Amino acid sequence: MATVALNKDRMEGAGELSTMPIHMADIGTDNYEQEFTLSIAQSESVVLSQIDDALRRIDNGTYGECEDCEKTIPKARLNAIPYAHRCVRCASESEQNQ
Ligand SMILES: [Zn+2]
Numbered sequence: 001m002a003t004v005a006l007n008k009d010r011m012e013g014a015g016e017l018s019t020m021p022i023h024m025a026d027i028g029t030d031n032y033e034q035e036f037t038l039s040i041a042q043s044e045s046v047v048l049s050q051i052d053d054a055l056r057r058i059d060n061g062t063y064g065e066c067e068d069c070e071k072t073i074p075k076a077r078l079n080a081i082p083y084a085h086r087c088v089r090c091a092s093e094s095e096q097n098q
Contacts (some may be wrong), residue, residue: 047083064078073086
């Protein structure tokens with residue numbers, strides 16, 4: 001999916017510079033669609049690996065525990081994100097550190 005989006009942009013991108021500014025809007029839409037497709041492809045594979053992790057944690061009995069502070073992840077959070085592996089506090093801390 002990601003590779004297709006990149007190739008499509010490379011093929012269409014080159015010949016359009018001389019037709020500016022009429023095609024500006026089209027180019028913008030192409031870029032937007034490409035980024036959109038890429039971000040879906042990325043988040044899909046991230047979610048898939050997180051679901052994989054969650055299944056592994058169910059197997060070894062640590063599902064629902066925060067992997068950082070080892071406290072129980074609140075049910076409301078697990079309902080919203082069944083594959084969450086950190087409590088809200090640790091998740092937001094790790095996002096800030098990235
Ligand atoms: Zn935690």
